[in-house]
Amino acid sequence: MLHAVVLIPLLPLFGAFTLAIFGRKIGEPKAGWFATLCVFGSFVATVVTYIGLLDSKGINRSFDENLFTWMNVGTFHVNVGFLADPLSLTMALFVTGVSALIHLYSIEYMHKDKDFPKFFMYLNLFVTSMLVLVLGSSLLMTFVGWEGVGVCSYFLISFWFERPSAASAGKKAMIVNRIADVGFILAMFLCVKSFGSLDYKVIFASTNLATKGTVTAIVLLAFLGAMGKSAQFPLFGWLADAMEGPTPVSALIHAATMVTAGVYLMVRLNPLLELSPDASHVIAIVGIITAFVAAAAGTSQDDIKKVLAYSTVSQLGYMFIGVGTGDYVGAIFLMVTHAFYKALLFLSSGSVIHGMNDEQNLKLMGALRKLMPVTAVAFFVGWMAIAGVPPFAGFWSKGDVLLHAFEESPILWFFGVATAGLTSYYMGREYSLAFLGDERWKYMASKKAKKKAKKFEISLDEHVPHPHDPTYKMLFPIQGLAVLAILGGVLNLPFASSLHILEHFLSPVIGSNIPHYKVASGTVQWVLGIVDAVVAVGGGFLAYRIWSKDAFNPNLEPEFLANAWYLDKSLDTVVAKSGTKVANFSATVIDPKIIDGTVRGIAVATLAVGRGFRKLASGFVRREALIIAGGTVALIIFAGIRGGW
């Protein structure tokens, strides 16, 4: 049963290849159903592997499937192999599960797109790469998946590449990730140097071979890679731009799965993190800065998907707080529940966008609750879950992370709770703007539609949106995820040790590194939980009071927050503009003057030397014979002197 682990990434790969070759022939909607089936098959394979894994207990609960040796250089080997252990299977379960739902959703969402089969080919390829990432038995296999998801993310952000903004957003994601990947690569080099292997098991068995400084360097370099992939401060600008892709892509790649790869990598490396408290502190600090900065930016976005994008960044920040404070279980717990509720929120917003004829501006929506009742309820559930209102999933997972933040330092906890308040507030704002208040879209949209109708000479009625709930293909995933977002908390309830299901399951991987509570007794836990809940409800209620009445409060949407603290712009000025200057300088000065100059200089010098020597060739045989004779005599004399004549 355990050998089914090979099928987990192979099934979507098979789907991707088939669609790449026969995609056009299979056509719509069969290509979509086929892709969904492949991912669902992968989910089944994961469940089978999971059941197989339950047979063994404790440390032995892991299975290495070595397929073949990839490279063999001296004492350094890399195998193409998969590691099925509690951590990778937890990841694989929710990745395949959420992916299957989102594939199903996409069949309707991408309806009538001219590249329908190509979209599913990319989605399947993405799932394959993501599974290689989580199941890989060595850092290098993980890196293969890491780059695979990166390239699929690029394809899918730029899926509608006719739009220049989508094309450049894809490039931005690619470039930012490439910069961060340098860290990952250097971390691998250091691992090979200190441990002689990239295999996780070998590395963790020989952690004593490296000095503390080396371990810190490895962790921080790997974290640099994670900062790019998981959009941490200051490298999160690309994720907001990535919303240019189709909404299912935002839900699957830029919320639920790919962006959590950085968190997965850090949790996977937990034996190294434990050896380096300094690196852990850096991770926690970057996490809290990201969480707070992104949540604040989320309060002032007008685009329905951009709010969710900044929210994702903020939640990833929380996960890194968990990683940095040693709460690896909490980070994974939050990752899984976040996958549920953030995918839910994105799919619901996709349903709104679909119903509104591709309108994404929150200010042009309003009062959709009656017209899209199921979507509204689903979005409400997502709001409650992400805000951390009990008993929704987010309350338990975020509470877990915040508890450990409190153990580490009350300041960390304070900012965490403040961010939780902001989270509830911006989600409340989004919900109120989209589903409550006035029907602003009627006026604005009709104005737009009149213009369009005049321009294209089509009937007006066609372009006034008629918001409605979608059909079952989009609704089923939304409903399924809503149930998971409500119940996700049961994975790891804090009340009794026997309820820590996820913690017990993950313990062979996290091992002795599960922290033990110091300060937080039962009472403190209760108090912290109540504070969380009060802040969540308070933030949400405040947003409801403000935004359901009036959609235009410029004071509450300051310019610098709408521009995400001008972080992107300053990076643009510092990095991109100066980079352009350097490029221009080398194009106008270094290349033509220095490089071309050197090459031309050599040519000119050669020519001059040639001209000089040309005079020697007189064409008179006798003179040349004399020169040869003179040369010979000179050589003989020279040899004679050297020979000590």
Added chain:
Amino acid sequence: MTVSVGWYVGLGAILFSIGFVGVLIRRNVLIMLMCVELMLNASNLTLVSYARQLKDIGGQVDVFFVLVVAAAEVVVGLAIVVSIFRKRLNATADDISSLKG
């Protein structure tokens, strides 16, 4: 009475010098070719003398190479000279300077 090797080498040197001076001062191309041959044979003589003196067959082997090369050189050289004379009568070496750089 044996003739010592010095005589042979001396003869070679004299022959070589005659050839050498001939190449440098004569303008007739045919004479110059003959002088070159003289120089080649002078060095052949030297090689044979030393080969005998040093009991090393290598010098004599070299002579064969020189002979073969000289034969080939004469064939090509004479052919060139003949074709030059066909084009212009009374050509001296100094008139044939079209290889001037």
